[in-house]
Amino acid sequence: MTEMNKMIATTKAYACLDCGKCTAACPISRYDSGFSPRMLVYDAIHETDIEIVHDDRLWQCLTCASCETICTSGVRYGEFIRTLRGDASEQGITGQCTHGGALQSLMHIMASDDLKQNRLDWVPKQLETATTSDTLFFVGCAPYFDSFFSNLEVKTRRAAQGSLALLNRMGIIPAVSPDERCCGHDLLNSGDIDGFKKLANQNVKEISKTGAKxxxxxxxxxxxxxxxxxxxxxxxxxxxxxxLTELVAEAVAKGELSFNKTKRKVAYHDPCRLGRMSGIYDEPRAILDAIPGLTVVEMSHHRGTALCCGTQSWINCGAINKQLQVDLLKEAKATGADVLLTACPKCQIHLKCAMHDEVLGQDLKIKIQDFAGFVAGALAR
Ligand code: SF4
Ligand code: SF4
Structure with missing residues (x-):
């Protein structure tokens, strides 16, 4: 069995019934009739390895899991596309890096063993962290994003600060690693498996130093x-x-957190990785429901059908990706909410990018805020 045949078997691509439900659900197919997850599965089965790794469609996919969620044959499309990207990447073929490849460079720099970082600048003086603890708060790349995307007025650092405030209020003083690295999500999803493993191994080593379980x-x-x-x-x-939302929802259910009354109206956006890929839909909503006076409205597409923020892993951002961001912003505006909440820093960046577009962004202005920062801001003093 060739490597390609093994992959087709492990991802259950052979089980594809050619029904086309995935294509009907795919946001890229909606705007590009030449793109179809069903056809890519078919072609991977029937074409040669050489033909498939040179196929540009590999890099168009958003890895949003809309197809995988709807597929009744259980085809693991995310893994399928990631494996094909890995094969392509081994031959030096990659997608088109956005932002001049600066974010890919940052990820590779973070994989170096002798990296010196000033990583804890974001921790507010009034909040507590520890060097060792049963619990570690994994911050992610938010502290870097605010600097890199300052032109978009991105405020993803508030997600980290809000999370820490919520953890402290729940009586948790978490370890925060001064040498944490990028989690590797984007390298993995771009097919750079070696780069991903380097980052993952470094993070596991750093986490184990804190004793966190x-x-x-x-x-x-x-x-x-x-x-x-x-x-x-x-x-x-x-x-x-x-x-974080799992812990906060549990504390809310036990009546351990109290919030100030507000008159705000918010819409909550389900990020692909948290919703479709992890099944966390109820927790964020239960937390928002606990804030007195807060009106929570749903966008037309929410929970499993939530729209994707339009691009991923800092590759291949073009006209269709921008259109998907515009579609999401239009849905948010249509709810009449004064704030659009998302738990994902990338969603915030991508949506703010579309909003800042001089042509597309007109009439799409809405306040976009990080979920954890918003909830922490509502905590009663
Ligand atoms: S939904 Fe599943 S079975 Fe149907 S065409 Fe897509 S991959 Fe194949
Ligand atoms: S993961 Fe999303 S973008 Fe990629 S093929 Fe499936 S539905 Fe389309």
């Missing part, structure tokens, strides 16, 4: 990568991974 994340990509991909590629990591 539980890792809390607020970033959906970090959550899914640490929880699902680290064990898949590295084996047992020695820690469990929970999403």
């Amino acid at each position: 539980r890792v809390v994340t607020s970033c959906p990509e970090g959550y899914h990568t640490l929880k699902v991909e680290y064990p898949r590629y590295l084996g047992n990591t020695g820690f469990e991974v929970v999403h």
